[in-house]
Amino acid sequence: MHMADALVSPAVAGVMAAASATAAVVSVYKVSQEDNRKKIPLMGVMGAFVFAAQMINFTIPGTGSSGHLCGGMMLSALLGPWAGFLSMIAVLLIQCLFFADGGLLALGCNIWNMAFYGCFLGSLLIWRPIMKNGASRLKILIASVVGCVVTLQLGAFSVVLETLVSGITELPFGVFAAAMQPIHLAIGLVEGLITAAVLIFVYEARPELLWGIDTQKENRMPIGATFGVLGGAAAVIGGGLSLLASSLPDGLEWAIGRVAGVEELESAGTGAYAAAESVQESLSFLPDYAFKGSESVLGTTVSGIVGALLVLALLICVAFIIRAFRKKQQASTEE
């Protein structure tokens, strides 16, 4: 996502440099206020660590590719937003000078796209509220994944806007955004998981190293919040991402189509087939993922949400059954 100088106009580069410089001046002031000289070497070493750790390839299970950890979220979770932001600036400047990863003129854009969102939005609006009542493995996982996904989406969207406003590309806004956002959604998920794995390890070994965590507080996520987060995720995945579902036949339909010439076989219409079909028709209020007699997008979205929530409810039931079973087993072994 590092932008080269060729991708920005001087005007856009100037505006973004001014915005990033303002954030940097505020961060310098905040870090100076802390008056913690020990923090400067820690910031330097952590910046170098993030740079070095980003060179390690972490294999993504089930794919042939690999990813690396998210610098902005990582540094702000360790140093806080202000110190993390300054460390990210140092990292981005060295990347630009030594590896041509991003341009000198585009530095303001790159700081904004990668450091500002990751350090400020990621830590102040995502990490800190989630860790408010104490930390846990699940909370760190959620904060890291949500933080990385959101900040990467914003960063990628900013790249689209900055390039289009600069008049560099002829790509229409929709096409450009459609090319940038989904790929960064996948990258954000992977980076979030890697970042979470490292932060969870640090939390278990040395929790005092993490920023915004009160180790004295009860570190369990309230059951309401857990359901809220899971319900929200189900609604986003079912409602939002279901729109991206392919209208092409699935594997089974495709195979049947190749053999029989039709995607769905007609039932015999008698006996057990007819009985099962009438039961299904009366139960399924959203046949073929849409409202009855409708092909609308709303129907697809609603069916996605309903389906996701049903799966979630089923999982919760299974979880309660397993928990009850375990408790019973534990009680019997104690006796």
Add this chain to the structure above:
Amino acid sequence: MSRIGQAISEIQTLESVSREDRWMNRIHPLSKLCLTVFYIVLTVSFSKYDLAGLFSMILYPAIAFMTADLSVRDAFRRLRAVLALVAVMGIANPFFDRTAILSFGAFTVTGGIVSMISLFMKAVFTVFAAYLLIATTPMDDICYALRLLFVPRILVTLLLLVYRYLTMLMKEAGRVTDAYLLRAPGQKGIHFRAWGPLAGQMLLRSADFAGVLYESMLLRGFTGEFRPTFRHSLKASDLLWPLGWASVLILLKLFPLVSVLGRLVTGNWN
């Protein structure tokens, strides 16, 4: 060579090249930094269809590379970092901008093709200009120039610290990865079960190292900032080099040198 090994070698090569005792390396870092930024601003400010004007900007990198005796091949190698995003945007231009600008018989040159070429040219020139700066100016000198530009001392100190410990931690990351891969032959990258412990342990060691580093810095009289200095005395070329080039570049921007030369040769003044 592994990715980490390659990155370490790149940093070390640049460090040694920038510390060589050459004329360009002795020029004041502030002059070179300001000239680099000025050149980049001027280069990207050319219209996407002004190929002739943009081409005249090759003059600065071409002459400066010869003066500094730098490898053009090394500079081209650096392009790989920016090429992906530039290519995505540049290659799309011919499909979306089909306005005919020129035609040679049956072959028509569209606006999209011209803007694609100009985008690639801008990418090459700006990367070359940044390479000129870093290959002739050590990091300490760049930090010194940044302080002269009133960049806050915390940021400059941080930059020096990150740079100083970068190679060390990259070597550590290389050793950790090599050790892991030797015990997992044929595996590409780090398995997801080892994501946390592998990088996490490295992080904890780095945090401990930062504590030791702070104590050693205190023992050597650290008062909260590094004071980078410039080893050479000020001379006329420190001012003449950037001012001379700035004048030439402004002239090139205002005066279409390439078009005039072309017309002189072809005699076509219409």
